[in-house]
Amino acid sequence: MKKAIFFLIPVCLSVMSCTKEKTDYEAEINMVVTEHYEFKEAAAINIDDYHISIEALNGTFYKGYNEIRLKISGANTNENINAPAVTFLPVMTNADGSRASCPHRYNLVYNADDKYFPGYAVFTGESGTNETWELYISFTINNQSHSVKQAITVQEQTNKNLNMTTFTGKDSEQYFIALVAPQKPKVAENELVAGIYKFNEPTSPPSGSFPDPSQFSYSEVSDYTLQLDPRMPEPSMGNHSSINNKDLTQQDDGLYHGVVNYTMTGNWTLNFIMLNQNGKILKGTEVPTDFTPGVEGVKSELYIDILF
Amino acid sequence: MVFGILFLGMNANAQNPQAQNDTAKVLEEVKVTALAKKKIQTEMKMAVSVDEFLASSDNISFIKRGAYAWEPLLNNMSTERSTITIDGMHVFGACTDKMDPITSYVESNNLSTIDIKSGQEGSLHGATVAGSIDLKRKSTPFTPEKKYSGAYQTGFEFNNKQFFNLGNLSYSSDKFVVDGSISFRKAGNYYDGNNNEVTHSQYNKFNTSVGLAYKTSPFSAVRVDAIFDKANNVGFPALPMDLWLSRALITSASYKQLFQHGLIRVWDTKVYYNAVEHYMDDTKRPENLVHMDMPGWSTTYGLVSRANLKRGDYSAEIQLNAYNNLSIAEMRMYPQDRSKRTMFAYSWPWVTTKFTSLAMNNSWDISENSRLNLGGSLGYNYNRSKYVEFNWIFHPGTPQEKSRVLPGLHASYQLTVKQFDFSAGAGYGHRAPSVSEGYGYYIYNSFDRYDYIGNPDLKNEISYEANASAGFKNEKMGIEAKANYFYIQNYIIGRILSLGSPMNYQSVGVKGYTSLNHARIFNIALNANYNILQHLHWKGMLTYARATDDKDGNLPFIRPLSYQTSLHFMYKKFGIQTSLNGDFTQRNFSPEYGEDQTPAYMILNVSANYSFNIKNCKIVLQAGAENLLNEYYSTYADWGNIPRMGRNIFTSLKFSF
The missing domain is CATH 2.60.40 (Immunoglobulin-like)
Incomplete structure (x- = not known):
C-alpha cells in the first residue's frame, strides 16, 4: 500500500500543476492599457495674488483629448474662487515660429457644485524640439483682468x-x-x-x-x-x-x-x-x-x- | 450482471456463508436491463482500444477526426445529449472542438465493462436525452487467500506502426486489494486504401491507474481510485491543428456498505475530483497563416451516492448525483509580426456548471414472465459565466447566471412468452444546453467550417421517446429487433447567423446555436446469431436510422443503413474469425449542415488466434488483418472525408495469470 501511495503522490503533483498557466484576463487588459480615474494637478501658475491650478487625468497632458479642471484660488487661501470671464487657450509654437492652437473650450464657466472650471483641450501634438505648448489664461476678478501664460509639456498618449x-x-x-x-x-x-x-x-x-x-x-x-x-x-x-x-x-x-x-x-x-x-x-x-x-x-x- | 461483478468480490469472503449467499443472490437479481459487454475485447481482436470496443455496439456510432479520440454517438446523437461517466463520475473534456471525449481518457486494461443505456433509462447518472454510457473500472474482489493476478499484452499493428504495451497487476487478500495498470501506445501516421499516407494521424498515449480497497467490516469497504492519462503529439488530420498535450487525473474515494436485512441492500457513496487539461498545437501545420494557442481546462468535483433496494418482487435503485464543473478555454492568436500584440478571447469564458439530481429506477416482477419498470429523475442545473461580456456580444444583456429544472420519466414493460421476449417503453426528459451550446464563443467546427456561438437563453431540450423490442431465442439461434423513436422539442443545433464575421482563420461564417422547433430521430437495429455447428458461430447486425428537423430536412451525422456480420470458428486451441462490415450509400445526408453524400463501403477483416498454457500462465497469440481488401473509404461521420485506414495487419501476444 505504501508503495502505491508513493507512486500516487508524484502523479498527483505532476497533474495538479498545469502545464500552461491560465491567462489572467484582467491583468491581460491592464498590461496594455492603464486606466486613469484621478484628476491631479498638471500645471500650476501664480499670478498677482492668485493661484491657478489646472488638473488633468493622471496629472499629465497627453496628445489627444484631455478633460481639464481649472481652479483659481487666492494665493494665501485655499478657497476656490468663482470668476467671470475665464478664458483658456492652448497655443503651439513650431520650430519656425509659426503658431497654432488645437480644439479647446475657450470660455470657461464655473461649476459651483464641484468648484472648478471644466474645460478640455485636444492637443494635436507632443512637446518636443519642434513643438512647444503654452497655455494662455485670463480672468477678471473685481473688474481687474489678469492674463498669464504658462509653458506645459504634452506627452505621448500610449493608450x-x-x-x-x-x-x-x-x-x-x-x-x-x-x-x-x-x-x-x-x-x-x-x-x-x-x-x-x-x-x-x-x-x-x-x-x-x-x-x-x-x-x-x-x-x-x-x-x-x-x-x-x-x-x-x-x-x-x-x-x-x-x-x-x-x-x-x-x-x-x-x-x-x-x-x-x-x-x-x-x-x-x-x-x-x-x-x-x-x-x-x-x-x-x-x-x-x-x-x-x-x-x-x-x-x-x-x-x-x-x-x- | 454489472453489479454482480463489482459487488461479488466483497461478498466472496463474508464470514457467514448464509449471508454470503443471500447477498450474492440479491445482487444477482438487482440486474440492470442494460446492454453491457462483459469483456473489453471484440471477437475480432483481443487488444482493442476503448473506441474500437464501443464501435461493436449496435447503438453507438462515431464521429472521427483522426485515428484517435473518436466521439461516441449514442442513438445517433452527439455527446451533449448523452451522459458519459466513469463509474458514475462525471468528467468533462477540456477541448472546445470535442477532441477529447471522456472515452479517450481511459484505456481498455483498466476497464471491466461499458454499460450503455438507451434514452431516459440512462437518466440515473444525470439528465440525458440519448442515454448514458458508463465506463466501469476494473476492481478485483477480496479473496480469502492472498492472490496475485495480472496480464501483460503487447502487439504491433503494421499499417500505422502502432506499438502497444498494456500491463495490469492486482493483489487481493482478505482485507486488502490493490489494482494497478499501465499502458503505452505509440502510433505513426496511417495509410489509406490507396496506400497514401494520411499525415497528422499519429498519436502517443500513456495511461495508468491504481485502485486500493480495504475492507472495514465484513459488509463494508472503502476504496480509492486514480487514473492518470496523458496523450501527446496526437494528430487530427481533419482539423487545422493537432494536440500537443492532454492530461487527465481522475480520482475518487468511495465507501460501500452491504446490508443483510431490510429494504436497502447496498449503499455506495463516492466523492470524486478530476482535472483535465488540453493544449492544441498548430505549429506543425505550415498552411496556417495565423498561429493560435487554444488551451482548455475542465475541473470537476462531485458526489455520487446510490442505494439498491429490494423487497419481494420489487427492486429499485436510487442515485443522487451532484457535481461542480468549471470549464475554461482560451484563444490566443499571434499576428504575423510576433513582436506585435497577441489577440485574446475566451471560447469558454470560465463557465461553472453545478448540477444535482435525484433519480430512481423501480422494477416490479408482476409475474414469472413479466416485469414493469418505472423510473424518474429530477435535476437542477445552474450555469454561471464569469466573463459574461463575451456572451453579451451576441446576446446583449443575457443574465450571467441561469438555473434550470430538468425532470425525466420513463416506463417500460417486459414480457417473456416461451422463447419470445418483448418490451415496450416510453420516456420523457429534459436536458440543459452544454457549455459550448450555452456559452461557447467562436468555437471553430472544421466539419462545416463555421465558428459557433453559444446562446445562454436556449430552452431546455425536451425529449419524448418510445422504444420497443422483440426477440426470439433458442439453443441454436437468437434474433432480436429493437427500435426507438425520439421526438425532441427545442432541438439544439447551429444555424447560420447573418450577423457577425468569422474569427478563425479557416472558417467561412458564423453559426449560432439555436433551437429547432423539433427534431425526430428513429433508430432500428436487428441482431441475429446462429450456431451452425458446435464450433462455428454466425452473428449479424443491421442498423438503420432516420432523423429529420422541423422542416423535414435531414439532420447531420445520422448513420446510413449499415451491417456487421461475422463467423467465428473454434477448434481446440485455435480460433478463426472473419467479419464483414460496412455502410450503404448515405442517402439522407444534410448539405445544410455541411455534409456531402458518402458512398457505400464494405470492409473484410480476418484474424486467427492460438492459446496455450505454460504452468499457470495463459498465453494467447493473435494475428489478423483489418480491411483485408485494402478498400479506400471514409464514413458518413469522418470529418473532411478523411479516408480511413487501409489494410492493417495486426499481431498481439497476451500473457495472463
Whole structure:
C-alpha cells in the first residue's frame, strides 16, 4: 500500500500543476492599457495674488483629448474662487515660429457644485524640439483682468484607445476626431465616445495683442453622424468584424456617443464615415465586408486604430 | 450482471456463508436491463482500444477526426445529449472542438465493462436525452487467500506502426486489494486504401491507474481510485491543428456498505475530483497563416451516492448525483509580426456548471414472465459565466447566471412468452444546453467550417421517446429487433447567423446555436446469431436510422443503413474469425449542415488466434488483418472525408495469470 501511495503522490503533483498557466484576463487588459480615474494637478501658475491650478487625468497632458479642471484660488487661501470671464487657450509654437492652437473650450464657466472650471483641450501634438505648448489664461476678478501664460509639456498618449485624427473634409474644413472613452475597452459592448471639432478659419487678420482668440477658434460640430465599422486589420484575422455596433451621434454633453463591440483583444481599426447635419459625406469610405483571410484589412480613408 | 461483478468480490469472503449467499443472490437479481459487454475485447481482436470496443455496439456510432479520440454517438446523437461517466463520475473534456471525449481518457486494461443505456433509462447518472454510457473500472474482489493476478499484452499493428504495451497487476487478500495498470501506445501516421499516407494521424498515449480497497467490516469497504492519462503529439488530420498535450487525473474515494436485512441492500457513496487539461498545437501545420494557442481546462468535483433496494418482487435503485464543473478555454492568436500584440478571447469564458439530481429506477416482477419498470429523475442545473461580456456580444444583456429544472420519466414493460421476449417503453426528459451550446464563443467546427456561438437563453431540450423490442431465442439461434423513436422539442443545433464575421482563420461564417422547433430521430437495429455447428458461430447486425428537423430536412451525422456480420470458428486451441462490415450509400445526408453524400463501403477483416498454457500462465497469440481488401473509404461521420485506414495487419501476444 505504501508503495502505491508513493507512486500516487508524484502523479498527483505532476497533474495538479498545469502545464500552461491560465491567462489572467484582467491583468491581460491592464498590461496594455492603464486606466486613469484621478484628476491631479498638471500645471500650476501664480499670478498677482492668485493661484491657478489646472488638473488633468493622471496629472499629465497627453496628445489627444484631455478633460481639464481649472481652479483659481487666492494665493494665501485655499478657497476656490468663482470668476467671470475665464478664458483658456492652448497655443503651439513650431520650430519656425509659426503658431497654432488645437480644439479647446475657450470660455470657461464655473461649476459651483464641484468648484472648478471644466474645460478640455485636444492637443494635436507632443512637446518636443519642434513643438512647444503654452497655455494662455485670463480672468477678471473685481473688474481687474489678469492674463498669464504658462509653458506645459504634452506627452505621448500610449493608450491607443484615446487616439485622435486630423483631416480635411470634402467641405475643405479642417476636422479633428478624438477618442474620449472607453479608456480601457473590454471584450464586450463598449460605449464609444468621441469629440468632433472643426477649425474656424479666421475671417480677418490678427489684431490686438497676442493672442487674438479669433485666430484660434475651434468649435464642436453639431448634429453630425459618425458611421462606425470596427474591424481587425491583421491579415490573419481576415477582416474580422463584430455585430451590434452603433453609429456615433451627438448627445447633450456635446460629445458623440455610439457603441462598439470588440470580440477579442488585440488591434482594431475603427473605420468611420463622417456625415454632416444634412447627411452629406465629408470624409470616409465604405470598407469591404468580406472575410478575407491572409489579406490585411482595407481601411476607410477615415479611421482610428486602437489596441487593447 | 454489472453489479454482480463489482459487488461479488466483497461478498466472496463474508464470514457467514448464509449471508454470503443471500447477498450474492440479491445482487444477482438487482440486474440492470442494460446492454453491457462483459469483456473489453471484440471477437475480432483481443487488444482493442476503448473506441474500437464501443464501435461493436449496435447503438453507438462515431464521429472521427483522426485515428484517435473518436466521439461516441449514442442513438445517433452527439455527446451533449448523452451522459458519459466513469463509474458514475462525471468528467468533462477540456477541448472546445470535442477532441477529447471522456472515452479517450481511459484505456481498455483498466476497464471491466461499458454499460450503455438507451434514452431516459440512462437518466440515473444525470439528465440525458440519448442515454448514458458508463465506463466501469476494473476492481478485483477480496479473496480469502492472498492472490496475485495480472496480464501483460503487447502487439504491433503494421499499417500505422502502432506499438502497444498494456500491463495490469492486482493483489487481493482478505482485507486488502490493490489494482494497478499501465499502458503505452505509440502510433505513426496511417495509410489509406490507396496506400497514401494520411499525415497528422499519429498519436502517443500513456495511461495508468491504481485502485486500493480495504475492507472495514465484513459488509463494508472503502476504496480509492486514480487514473492518470496523458496523450501527446496526437494528430487530427481533419482539423487545422493537432494536440500537443492532454492530461487527465481522475480520482475518487468511495465507501460501500452491504446490508443483510431490510429494504436497502447496498449503499455506495463516492466523492470524486478530476482535472483535465488540453493544449492544441498548430505549429506543425505550415498552411496556417495565423498561429493560435487554444488551451482548455475542465475541473470537476462531485458526489455520487446510490442505494439498491429490494423487497419481494420489487427492486429499485436510487442515485443522487451532484457535481461542480468549471470549464475554461482560451484563444490566443499571434499576428504575423510576433513582436506585435497577441489577440485574446475566451471560447469558454470560465463557465461553472453545478448540477444535482435525484433519480430512481423501480422494477416490479408482476409475474414469472413479466416485469414493469418505472423510473424518474429530477435535476437542477445552474450555469454561471464569469466573463459574461463575451456572451453579451451576441446576446446583449443575457443574465450571467441561469438555473434550470430538468425532470425525466420513463416506463417500460417486459414480457417473456416461451422463447419470445418483448418490451415496450416510453420516456420523457429534459436536458440543459452544454457549455459550448450555452456559452461557447467562436468555437471553430472544421466539419462545416463555421465558428459557433453559444446562446445562454436556449430552452431546455425536451425529449419524448418510445422504444420497443422483440426477440426470439433458442439453443441454436437468437434474433432480436429493437427500435426507438425520439421526438425532441427545442432541438439544439447551429444555424447560420447573418450577423457577425468569422474569427478563425479557416472558417467561412458564423453559426449560432439555436433551437429547432423539433427534431425526430428513429433508430432500428436487428441482431441475429446462429450456431451452425458446435464450433462455428454466425452473428449479424443491421442498423438503420432516420432523423429529420422541423422542416423535414435531414439532420447531420445520422448513420446510413449499415451491417456487421461475422463467423467465428473454434477448434481446440485455435480460433478463426472473419467479419464483414460496412455502410450503404448515405442517402439522407444534410448539405445544410455541411455534409456531402458518402458512398457505400464494405470492409473484410480476418484474424486467427492460438492459446496455450505454460504452468499457470495463459498465453494467447493473435494475428489478423483489418480491411483485408485494402478498400479506400471514409464514413458518413469522418470529418473532411478523411479516408480511413487501409489494410492493417495486426499481431498481439497476451500473457495472463
